[in-house]
Amino acid sequence: METTLRGIYVPLVTPFTADGRLDLAALEKLANGVLDDGAAGLVALGTTGEPGALDTAEQSAVVETCTRVCQDRGAALVVGVGGGATRQVAAALRELTPAATAALTLVPPFVRPGAAGVLAHFKELVAASPVPLVAYHIPYRTGQSLDAEALRELAALPGIAGVKLATGAVDPEVVALLGGELPPHFAVLGGDDVVLPPLLALGAAGGIMASAHIATARWAELVDAWQAGDVARARDLGHRLSRLAAALFTEPNPTVVKGVLHAQGRISSPAVRLPLLPASEASVSRALDLAVSTG
Numbered sequence: 310m311e312t313t314l315r316g317i318y319v320p321l322v323t324p325f326t327a328d329g330r331l332d333l334a335a336l337e338k339l340a341n342g343v344l345d346d347g348a349a350g351l352v353a354l355g356t357t358g359e360p361g362a363l364d365t366a367e368q369s370a371v372v373e374t375c376t377r378v379c380q381d382r383g384a385a386l387v388v389g390v391g392g393g394a395t396r397q398v399a400a401a402l403r404e405l406t407p408a409a410t411a412a413l414t415l416v417p418p419f420v421r422p423g424a425a426g427v428l429a430h431f432k433e434l435v436a437a438s439p440v441p442l443v444a445y446h447i448p449y450r451t452g453q454s455l456d457a458e459a460l461r462e463l464a465a466l467p468g469i470a471g472v473k474l475a476t477g478a479v480d481p482e483v484v485a486l487l488g489g490e491l492p493p494h495f496a497v498l499g500g501d502d503v504v505l506p507p508l509l510a511l512g513a514a515g516g517i518m519a520s521a522h523i524a525t526a527r528w529a530e531l532v533d534a535w536q537a538g539d540v541a542r543a544r545d546l547g548h549r550l551s552r553l554a555a556a557l558f559t560e561p562n563p564t565v566v567k568g569v570l571h572a573q574g575r576i577s578s579p580a581v582r583l584p585l586l587p588a589s590e591a592s593v594s595r596a597l598d599l600a601v602s603t604g
């Protein structure tokens with residue numbers, strides 16, 4: 310059966326205690342909370358989860374906790390799988406739990422292998438993976454741009470369930486991709502929080518949004534409003550949620566999100582691990598005000 314992703318997926322923060330230990334109880338509560346509020350699924354070990362700052366045992370504990378919650382709730386679980394080169398990512402994918410719905414893996418970063426190299430990379434990964442893949446396309450971080458034609462070739466590969474599209478803008482390639490035919494099982498998921506509303510207007514199936522820890526129900530409602538053609542509702546919600554997302558990203562992600570979750574009493578500490586530093590009180594309090602007014 311083919312995987313079809315739709316809706317809002319929350320890339321969970323990794324809660325830490327005030328003295329820096331992994332707080333699995335808080336993670337589980339957070340996971341259940343966002344699913345209660347209408348998220349279609351969770352992302353474990355997304356960049357928002359600070360995976361590079363977790364040791365292997367901590368990473369496994371995060372994935373186990375999220376797997377258990379998603380299985381109990383019948384929700385989708387996407388797991389972030391990283392690595393610098395094809396062999397390394399393929400090896401990590403082979404170790405992935407088959408209970409995951411999909412794995413989220415970056416277009417190879419830093420190397421800039423060109424579109425043909427990116428396609429060859431994903432063909433190799435699909436062959437190694439026990440689950441379908443979502444390609445994370447974020448050219449301002451990976452250094453590798455891809456035009457609509459290359460993304461369409463990627464979409465046509467068996468085993469690719471979608472793309473997390475984070476080009477930082479609604480640029481001509483994004484418009485061309487969403488404006489043409491795509492395989493029915495292939496989901497375009499927004500990955501830049503502030504521009505999710507226009508991507509949904511162009512036909513995106515949903516998003517992987519750190520911002521959706523906050524006002525989760527409103528983000529889910531935004532996807533539903535566009536899909537139901539309720540333009541007035543979608544436009545109003547879209548403006549409000551974009552303002553909230555901008556406030557949540559005034560400092561490096563997930564520092565402000567963690568600050569707001571802590572202020573809301575949903576995690577016991579806003580602690581992040583280096584090289585991240587906690588967000589300023591001013592950024593947290595502005596985002597918190599917008600969270601209250603957005604609902």
Ligand SMILES: O=C(O)C1=N[C@H](C(=O)O)C[C@H](O)C1
Nearest residue numbers: 320355356357517518519562
């Ligand atoms: O962890 C993720 O997945 C996301 N990461 C992005 C980032 O850290 O810049 C933001 C997006 O909301 C989801």
